[in-house]
Amino acid sequence: MPKVAALCEFTCSLDYCPPGACVCTEFGKTPTRPKAMDIKGYPVATLDASFSGLCSFACNYGFCPQDYCTTTEVALPIWPESLFDPPYCTEGKSFDPSFDDLCQFTCAHGFCPIGVCRCLATGFLNLLEPNTTSSAGTLKGINDYGLCNYACTRVFCPAQTCYENTDPMENGFGPYYDPVTEEYYDNTNPGNVNCDPSKAPRNLDDLIKGIDSNSVPAVCWDQWALEILFEALVNFNDEFAASAKGYDNLYSAYETRVKDSVGQQLESFMAVDTGEGNQYFDCVLTLSGHKYDKMGCQFLGLNKFADAEWTIDYSLRDADGFYAAVLEKLGIERDWITFGTIDLGWACRDVGSDRPGAGNRPCLKLEHQKTNAPISVQKEKIKVPNPKEVIRAAMPNMTNLANTLMVAHLDLTLHINEAEGGDIVAAASVPIFMLQQAIRSMDNIKSIGAKILEENKQRLVLEILSIVLVIIPFIGEAGGALFGGVAMISRIAALVDVAGSASLTAYDIVQDPTSAPFAILSLLVGGFGSGVRSEKEAFSEAAKARKGLLASDIAKFGDNFVTSDTKIPKIVNACLRI
Numbered sequence: 194m195p196k197v198a199a200l201c202e203f204t205c206s207l208d209y210c211p212p213g214a215c216v217c218t219e220f221g222k223t224p225t226r227p228k229a230m231d232i233k234g235y236p237v238a239t240l241d242a243s244f245s246g247l248c249s250f251a252c253n254y255g256f257c258p259q260d261y262c263t264t265t266e267v268a269l270p271i272w273p274e275s276l277f278d279p280p281y282c283t284e285g286k287s288f289d290p291s292f293d294d295l296c297q298f299t300c301a302h303g304f305c306p307i308g309v310c311r312c313l314a315t316g317f318l319n320l321l322e323p324n325t326t327s328s329a330g331t332l333k334g335i336n337d338y339g340l341c342n343y344a345c346t347r348v349f350c351p352a353q354t355c356y357e358n359t360d361p362m363e364n365g366f367g368p369y370y371d372p373v374t375e376e377y378y379d380n381t382n383p384g385n386v387n388c389d390p391s392k393a394p395r396n397l398d399d400l401i402k403g404i405d406s407n408s409v410p411a412v413c414w415d416q417w418a419l420e421i422l423f424e425a426l427v428n429f430n431d432e433f434a435a436s437a438k439g440y441d442n443l444y445s446a447y448e449t450r451v452k453d454s455v456g457q458q459l460e461s462f463m464a465v466d467t468g469e470g471n472q473y474f475d476c477v478l479t480l481s482g483h484k485y486d487k488m489g490c491q492f493l494g495l496n497k498f499a500d501a502e503w504t505i506d507y508s509l510r511d512a513d514g515f516y517a518a519v520l521e522k523l524g525i526e527r528d529w530i531t532f533g534t535i536d537l538g539w540a541c542r543d544v545g546s547d548r549p550g551a552g553n554r555p556c557l558k559l560e561h562q563k564t565n566a567p568i569s570v571q572k573e574k575i576k577v578p579n580p581k582e583v584i585r586a587a588m589p590n591m592t593n594l595a596n597t598l599m600v601a602h603l604d605l606t607l608h609i610n611e612a613e614g615g616d617i618v619a620a621a622s623v624p625i626f627m628l629q630q631a632i633r634s635m636d637n638i639k640s641i642g643a644k645i646l647e648e649n650k651q652r653l654v655l656e657i658l659s660i661v662l663v664i665i666p667f668i669g670e671a672g673g674a675l676f677g678g679v680a681m682i683s684r685i686a687a688l689v690d691v692a693g694s695a696s697l698t699a700y701d702i703v704q705d706p707t708s709a710p711f712a713i714l715s716l717l718v719g720g721f722g723s724g725v726r727s728e729k730e731a732f733s734e735a736a737k738a739r740k741g742l743l744a745s746d747i748a749k750f751g752d753n754f755v756t757s758d759t760k761i762p763k764i765v766n767a768c769l770r771i
Contacts, residue, residue, distance in 0.1 A: 197214070197215070197244075197247070197261065197277075199258060200247055200248075200251060200256075200258060200261050200262075201214065201215035201216070201247070203251055203254075203256045204247055204250050204251055205217055205218075206224060207224055207226050207250075207254060208223055208224055208226075209246075209247075209250045211246055211247070213275070213277055214243065214244075214246075214247060214277045215247075226254065227254055227255065229253050229254060230252075230253060230254065230255050231253065232252045232253055232255075232257065232264060233249065233252065233253070233264060233266075234248035234249050234250075234251060234252025234253065234257050234262045234263070234264060235248055235249070235262065235263055235264070235265065235266045235267065236248050236261065236262065236263075236267075236269060237259075237260070237261060237262065237263050237267070238267045238268065238269065238270075239270075240261060240269065240276060241269050241270055241271065241272050241276060242269050243275055243276060243277065244261060244262075244276070247261070247262075248261060248262035248263075252264065272317065273317050273318075274317050274318060280315035280316060280317075281303040281315060281316065281317065281318040281319075282300045282301075282303055282304075282305035282312040282314070282315055283300070283301060283303075283314050283315060283316040283317075283319060284297075284300060284301060284312070284313045284314035285297065285299075285300025285301070285305045285310045285311055285312045285313050285314075286300075286310070286311055286313060287309055287310055287311070288309065288310075288311060289309060290737075291354060291740075292309050292310070292337065292340060292354070294351050294354070294741070295337070295340040295341070295344055295349075295351065295354060295355075296309065296310035296311075296340070298344050298347075298349045299340055299343050299344055300312055300313075301319060302318075302319050302320065302321040302347075303318045303319065303320065304339075304340075304343050306338035306339060306340065308336070308338045309336075309337065309338045309340065310338075310340075321347050322347075323346035323347055324346070324347060324348060325345075325346055325347075325348055326346060327341075327342060327345035327346045327350065327357065328342070328357060329341040329342060329345035329350055329355040329356060329357050330342060330355065330356065330359045331354060331355065331356070331359065331372070332356060332359050332360075332361050332364070332366075332372035333359050333360060333361065333372065334361075334371070334372045334373055335372050335373060337354075337355075340355075341354065341355035341356075350743075350744070351743055351744075352743060352744035352747070353740045353762075364762065366762070366763065388410065388412065388413035388416055388417065388606070393413075393417050393420060394409070394417060394421070395421070396421060397418065397421055397757070397760045397761075397764070398760070400414070400417055400418060400421065400764060401760060401763050401764065404763065404764065412608075414614070414764055414765075415605055415614030415615060415617065415618050415764070415765065416602070416605040416606055416614070418618045418761075418764045418765070419598065419601065419602050419605060419614075419617055419618055419621060420602060422598070422618070422621050422622060422625045423595070423598045423599065423602055423621075425625050425628075425629065426591065426594065426595050426598065426625050426628070427595060429591060429628050429632070430588075432632050433584060433632065433635075436632050436635035436636055437581060437635065444579055444580075444581070444657070447577075447654060447657050448577045448579075449572075450654060451575075451577045451654070452569075452572045452575045452577065453572075455525055455529050455530075455569040455570075455575060456568060456569035458519075458523045458524075458525060459519070459523070459525065459530070459567055459568060459569060460535075462519065462522075462523060463563075463566060463567060465493065465495050465505070465563075466491070466493055466494065466495055469518070469522075470515065470518065470519070470567070471489070471490035471491040471493075472489065472490070472491050472511075472514075473509065473510060473511040473512075473514050473515035473518070474489075474490040474507045474508065474509055474510055474515075475487050475488065475489060475490065475507075475508045475510045476488060476489070476490040476493060476505050476506065476507055476508075477505070477506045477508075478493055478495070478503060478504075478505055479503060479504045479505075479506075480495075480501055480502075480503045481501045481502055481503070482502075487508075489510075490505070490507065493505065500559065501559060502559040502560050502561070503561060503562075504560075504561075504562045504563075504564060505562070505563050505564070505566070506563075506564045506565055507532070507563065507564065507565045507566045507567075508565065509532075509567075515567075516530075528570070528574070529569060529570055529574070529575050530567050530568070530569070530570065531567075531568060531569075531570045532565050532566060532567055532568065533564075533565070533566070533568050534562065534563065534564050534565075534566070535562065535563040535566050535568060536560075536561075536562055537561040537562060537563065538561060539558040539559055539560050539561065541556035541557070541558060541559070580657055580660045580661050580664070583660075583661050583664050583665065583668070584631065584660070584664055586668050587664050587667035587668045590667045590668060590714070590718050591628070591667065593718045594624060594714070594717055594718055597717050597718065598617075598621055598717075600728075601617050601621070601728070601732070604728070605617065610728070611727060611728045611729040612728050612729045612731070612732035612733060613729075613732070613733070613736075614765075615736070615765035616732040616733050616735070616736035616765075617732050617736075618761065618764060618765045619735075619736040619739050619740070619761055619765050620713055620716070620717060620732050620735035620736045620738075620739055621717070622739075622757070622758065622761050623713050623739050624666070624667065624713060624714055624717065626750070626753075626754045626757045626758055627664075627666070627667075627750065627754065628664075628667075629753060629754070629757065630750055630751045630753045630754045631660045631664055633751070633753040634657075634660045634751070635660060666714050667714060712734070712735070712738040713735045713738050713739060716731045716732075716734055716735040716738075717731065717732075717735055
């Protein structure tokens with residue numbers, strides 16, 4: 194928004210002070226205007242027509258500031274708002290890191306309360322109307338200055354910050370919780386506290402029951418939660434071995450499904466006249482014995498000649514375009530395609546009425562054939578990666594993760610931990626719940642049964658791809674090359690027509706190597722102990738990455754992950770304050 198003080202000061206001094214553009218600051222005797230100079234003034238190209246009156250008046254009386262006015266008429270833009278309106282915030286951040294995501298969202302749409310946000314840029318208002326109802330706010334005791342209500346009514350509602358019910362107890366935080374410090378206060382004498390291993394709960398549900406009933410000392414919450422998570426990690430090998438029994442036959446069915454899809458997809462992509470792939474080929478048509486000149490295959494028009502015999506000979510004109518298209522749209526690699534003859538069967542043409550006494554006359558068979566057309570290579574040449582290999586490749590990093598958590602658990606037990614106990618539990622939960630989700634997916638595959646019904650083939654593919662999605666962060670995108678990388682998942686999904694399925698929504702997260710799962714694992718597998726980060730820094734950064742996951746992101750990892758993850762906020766951040 195331009196500053197027009199000088200222009201308004203001049204025009205208003207001569208009793209031309211248009212409201213909305215200028216503000217009159219003093220009233221008095223009507224001024225005597227100088228002699229008009231008959232100079233036509235126009236707004237410069239960076240302004241708009243709302244400046245026309247000011248420039249016309251000012252230039253006519255000898256004041257034509259070049260920043261705003263010119264004597265040459267130019268084309269003027271149409272801005273979304275008046276340039277005389279005050280500027281709105283278009284970018285901002287929070288003074289408090291826990292509100293950063295909210296401030297970035299709300300400030301971008303003009304709502305940037307100075308009590309918690311800092312505006313970084315201004316401009317035209319990017320108005321975003323509410324599209325749902327919400328009474329969300331921060332936990333009682335925290336003033337969010339209306340951020341949660343504004344954002345949540347516009348479908349941006351960070352689950353770790355905004356709550357429909359703002360009572361900490363109702364959200365499972367338990368007694369003694371201070372939402373401002375995000376810690377628990379407990380005046381229990383530590384000398385009287387004993388985290389007796391024999392009384393330790395065996396699962397997260399039992400731990401939460403103990404917290405709710407006040408039968409578990411607060412100082413033991415994080416220790417026992419980490420112990421439960423660590424045991425789940427240690428038991429992963431045995432669970433994997435059990436789930437893998439009987440899996441190979443189902444993988445064979447999955448492999449067959451993927452291989453069969455290559456030919457089926459190519460057939461549809463190269464369908465006569467209607468196939469999208471025809472644009473990359475030239476064709477020579479032989480119709481009822483007559484050979485026509487070469488033409489683009491999309492122009493054949495054979496749908497009009499169903500009762501004629503024909504042969505189409507293909508020649509690939511745009512190889513780069515064709516192979517790029519089949520890879521992107523069908524998930525078919527170049528090595529999976531060869532060229533050959535396709536017999537499309539025959540049509541039957543009536544040869545006329547039967548002659549009396551001569552019996553029925555057979556119809557005339559009209560052959561339909563393609564030559565040099567793209568077809569699938571032999572199935573044994575199509576290599577379909579096995580997700581079990583991805584899990585085996587992840588085992589070394591699972592061992593490294595176990596070593597990290599073992600040290601953290603020992604520190605918690607001895608009360609010498611540098612990192613906050615809640616950060617340790619929150620960070621550790623993500624990779625462990627991802628592994629458990631992979632096991633559940635393998636179990637789901639087995640539940641389909643070795644004899645797969647037709648309607649379950651898609652489900653089989655989805656379950657197998659979902660295993661790879663949650664395991665790839667353990668080995669990184671480079672290690673994911675064992676399965677062809679994240680891109681291979683996308684290609685197979687396209688190949689078997691499951692791209693965009695809700696079961697593959699984790700792809701949106703895993704395709705980004707900087708996303709929370711990769712960040713957490715890189716910090717916990719090799720983030721401290723090497724001098725790069727301290728234990729406190731590593732777990733703090735990992736926990737921050739976890740908190741940065743929106744509820745919509747968490748849902749993408751699968752139902753088992755979501756169910757387990759909802760238990761963690763009821764446990765984390767318990768610490769002893771004397």
